[in-house]
Amino acid sequence: MSSKKRVRHGFSGYEFPVIPKAPRSVRRRHSHKNIDNDQICAFELLAAVAGELLQESESSACSNAAVGKDKLSDCREVVKREQLKEDNAVKSECFDQGSCVESDYLPDPAMQEPNLKYSLDKPNHIENNIFHTEVEGGSSNLEDVCDQRTDTGTQKELTDDGKQTEDLTLANSCSLKGPIEKHVNNNSTINSDSSVQLPWYRTVPRPSFGKQRNSVKLGIRDDDENSFGSYRHNTNIRAFRQTSHSGYKRMRKMLTSRRWKVDPQLKDWERSCSKYGMKSFHRNRKRVCALERCRFEIPSKRRKLCHYSSVVAYDQQANSKSISNSSEKGIKRDITGAGASASVRNHRKKDSNVKFSIKSFKVPELFIEVPENETVGSLKRTVMEAVKTILGSGLRVGMVVQGKKVRDDNKTLQQAGISQNGNLDTLGFTLEPSSYPVSPSLHSKDLPALSPYVADHDLTRRPPNPIMELALPSSSSAPSESRLDEHDEDYHELALSPTNPIDPPSDVAISGSRALVVVSPLNAEAHPVVPVNPKNRCSELSQRRTRRPFSVAEVEALVEAVEQLGTGRWRDVKIRAFEYADHRTYVDVKDKWKTLVHTASIAPQQRRGEPVPQELLDRVLIAHDYWSKQHGKHQAEPSKMIEAQMQNVGALENNNNSVSMPSKMVGSAI
């Protein structure tokens, strides 16, 4: 077997936890009056939720008139019940780490914001990816009870309106249990394993040119730092960051260690860090990474992989079908290997029922900015508010079948390609905001100035992909944990796949939209990274780091640093240009320079990714040439370099081959 720690292929073997079904009574009521088999219950339920959210203001009588409060209530009831159970299992482990939602939002209607009343009793449900809906038909499904493995994946290309699907997604996981009526009591069992992945919050230092130095930005995305340019002069959270940095490095090391072992010391360290939200960092690095928001181009190599990625998973053979959908425009692929699909007794009926288990919701990207002296609690609430705001802005459910958005609500499932015998290769649901940005109508007593808005830094250029979190199906009973881990990366890849360049977002794009919430005070203690600690899959340690493309600002900082320090001193360069960017190592910096040099050497048409200003590339080449020659000679010192530059200024302006540096460089060096 390969010694590779990472497994980049194969996504099969995911074993999804059994998802409890809703109490019979609930499900019953969800049935559409004209549909006995409850076929569209899932849809209805989804629609109900979305509808409710939509109606927040009043009775905007969503088109889905069928959606009644009862249903919603039921839905919430179910969810709540599950939540309660789940809380016990997960809360302490995940929420205590500073996740945005915590006990503050326990089922307490009184605390609910008006516009959040539809956010389910526990808003954090959304965050926690716990929202199951199931549709089930006849009661003769007993035989259908089976073990099922779900295929999940994400496909990037796809949707004609991928943009929308990016906002909120429902990730479904399959649940193949027999009819609840027969196998489950009203007390739906909660699979304590429900994945409760939360995004990895990270503090983001303000760039030197930032104006609000006293604020700490919490980017839901881990690569947010890019948005703020260089990180040279931040001083606000230096101490923390340094700690974080060392911790990060250490963890990286451990993670990359082939034979990683838990040593007592480490444990202590880990424990001590828990309060800073780093507790599970290394243990769940993979998960964390997977949760990180990423917007980038998939390396061509992996593109193929993603191509197949499927978001929808269901077992057509089984009477039940599960759909898993990721935010990536709902494309899917059969990731599950042949072996992954559990053999299911196939009881074909005329009227097939479709079961849906919507495992999670994905929340659009959130951007939060709060003062350092804010309290943790406030921050949490702020995040919650942000989530609520987004959700409360109105949602609608979107459906993707075979990569295409199904817009006609009047189609039957069969017509839409969703039938027992139909070609259900792909099916996905998405929660789409009906409007964006959201109006800041949320005010918490503790949150003086909440003003969510669409942030639009230089992030704008990035592919929009507001995924606040991934819905990773977790497997509690995880008998196949190893396999799970094995495919973790795939999942990761898929889930984070950027918008397919070939499939440019069409209409209604909320692209680039992100809610930015600004709160007042916040404690310094709050910055910490808050990795989620999914119970399972803590074992897998290695995971390729999420790709974090260098922003133009970063490139500029890098170029400047290299101009001054030269190549060969990457540690210094790193410190100079990315001192507070913990995720940038000197190796990264060095590699980036390498690629920059290459990029600058090729034709613009051949360049990919975020375009780097030619001006910078020119500087790259110049500096590269200069330092290369310097190396050939004698280890030129910075001072000498500058001297040389000075001497050649003006005379060699356009001579890139000259060892001299252009005036521009001289300027920056001074």
Next chain:
DNA sequence: GTTAGGG
């Protein structure tokens, strides 16, 4: 712990 390079 850093560098330098190949992958």
Next chain:
DNA sequence: CCCTAAC
């Protein structure tokens, strides 16, 4: 970005 050899 990862991995390693080499320093």
